[in-house]
Amino acid sequence: MDGLLNALVVLANFALVPGIAYGSQLALGALGVTLVFGVLRFSNFAHGETMSFGAMIAIFVTWILQANGVSIDPLPTALLALPVAILVTVGVVLLTDRFVYRFYRHKRSDQVIFIIVSIGVMFVMAGLIRFLIGPNDQIFTDGERFLISARDFRDLTGLREGLAIKTTQVITVVAAVVCCVLLFLFLTRTRTGKSMRAYADNEDLATLSGIDAGRVVLIAWTLSATLAVIAGTLYGLDKSYKPFVFQEILLPIFAAAIVGGLGSPVGAIVGGYLIAFAEVLLTYAYKRFLGHMLPDAWMPDGLAQLLGTEYKFAVAFVILVITLLIRPAGIFNRRSG
């Protein structure tokens, strides 16, 4: 019995807890991608850079706050910086829409043109970010590091294995839940939210019913940028902030959005957790987990790892390809791909 408990704690500590946090970050990112897709009908390749940009602004504001002695210990100061970062990033994204995307929207350009345009936006943002904050790592997490440290957990329960829960992981999950609840209330309860869904379902019909397309697009960008900033900052708090990472994370985010069904918010959330858990569970080394479960004689020689951690992106990709082959519209999509 003790062995089983210890085994579960190991699994929770190294796979489940990080998986939930990572899944929340992916879900928030994928929500942003899916909202833009639902309304503007293109996959925004600049979304990773939007996340990175928001996180960068949050870091700058955090530094200013820290320099002035402002702190909300035990919580990280970055949470205080978040509203400012959201305002700035939403402003930048709306300006991009006004001066870049709007032209093509009015021309009703092909989806591919939008994708290439978003590559241009991605270049500009990537350059600005690397120019302003530099290409190196930044650690900006402060406040209490752990909600429960491994040692406290061992003392508390008397088990041999510890379960550490980082403050940033809890904040990530709480923030994701709050964001999702608010987003769904907005989409299902408010007039604006309903008009957005109507527009996403059928552009022409919605416009004919008197829905202001320009306003819907504006709101979609605002929501997408807000979610991107939150996701980017949480990711930076949880790991560390590296400008390059946000390009790599684009693939799992797209995978999450597509697996769930591009344009479907529920799908984006489910997809986010699905991809995160698949990545974590497939690249987790089960040696210690099995050590508590199996008698010594049955122990496997290696790490009992299905796939090296270096290939975790391959997991997201394989899930993506399987989805595209079997059910291209995704799990939660009524429209066909």
Place this chain on the structure above:
Amino acid sequence: MRTVLPFVIFFLLLVLVGVLQSWSLAFSIMNLCLVSAVMALGVNMQWGYAGLVNFGVMGFSALGGLAVVLVSAPPVPEAWAVGGPGVLFAVLIAIATAALAIAARRIFAERVARIVATGVVVAVGIWAVADVLEPATDAIEAVDPSFTGFLGGLGLPVVLAWIVGGLLAAGAAFLIGKIALGLRADYLAIATLGVSEIIVAVMMNEDWLSRGVKNVVGLPRPVPYEVGLREADWFQSLAATLPIGAVELSSLIVKGCYVGLFTLFLAVILWLAERALASPWGRMMRAVRDNETAAEAMGKDVKRLHLLVFVIGSGVIGLAGAMLVTLDGQFTPGTYQPLRFTFLIWVMVIVGGSGNNWGATLGAFLIWFAWVEAEPIGGMVIDVATSWLGDASPVRQHLMSNAAQMRHVVMGVVLLLVLRFAPRGIIPETDRT
């Protein structure tokens, strides 16, 4: 006129670099321009001729680079002795798995049964490959890890590796295209981007194959070495008559040889591409691109054509990737990034003029030139713009040290401006009737 003038301007700019900065730099830029042009031609075939979005350029050029290692690097007999049979056996198992999976798909008619059967075959196959491969690769990587630790190549001439690089990339493109080409444009873009990330991840982590992040250095060259040149009699008599130093002269001659070789390859590919575009086949490709449904109704096999052009274009990209690694003399998997190896090439094609081979070539020349020269020019601009802050200012120092990053901004702005105001590029596609 519209075709020739931009090229003239480019060469004038290059001469300016030669005069103001150094001729060695001008030659280096020219070499990379030529390689980029080959890459851009590959993308142009896929996007410009057929409207296929391939965001996996990085992966195909990395495969070309890998081919240089596999073909031209000197073999490591000890590694082959300890791990060679294991690796070959694993390859055999992988091929058998693929064959069985295809067979399973033929045998089971019902959808669910087919998916389950394929899944089981693939899972067992992967497990078997991993089981055989792991001890073999461990043994290989243990062979003198600080110098070799990989199988090495075949030690064959490097120009042969370029062809192999093209074939390797084309083969990979065939497999990817078989699966992904039916997809909608944005899915294809994401899928190819994903494949390229995975290809590079494999090269970074499979040390037995490519030494991973330890890099393979000292790859053989198709042109003479500087040291060898300086010992030759004709070189010494030439150096005596010229006002520049022997070291610089030898470096210029080596770079000049590369320029000649690359120009030859570019010219051949450009000629073939132009011939293809002007032929009935090119006309058919344009018809498919402009109206797939109509072309299909006329009895054209759109799927086959897409696959063909995807494979050919990727092959050309692979060739360029091999040329690039040869020019560097080393294979460094860690340096492959999508911004530089995929999206920059796309900027070249769009800015130059998609659908026009001369346009793609010009785009490659100008964009690579801008990419290199944005660094000193950006530095100067930042220097002037922040001079009021005073030299001791940390903000100024920080911005100065990141000035090189402005090149990304320049590329993005150029791309957006061209898309907005000249969406057909500098040299637009010729309107043929």
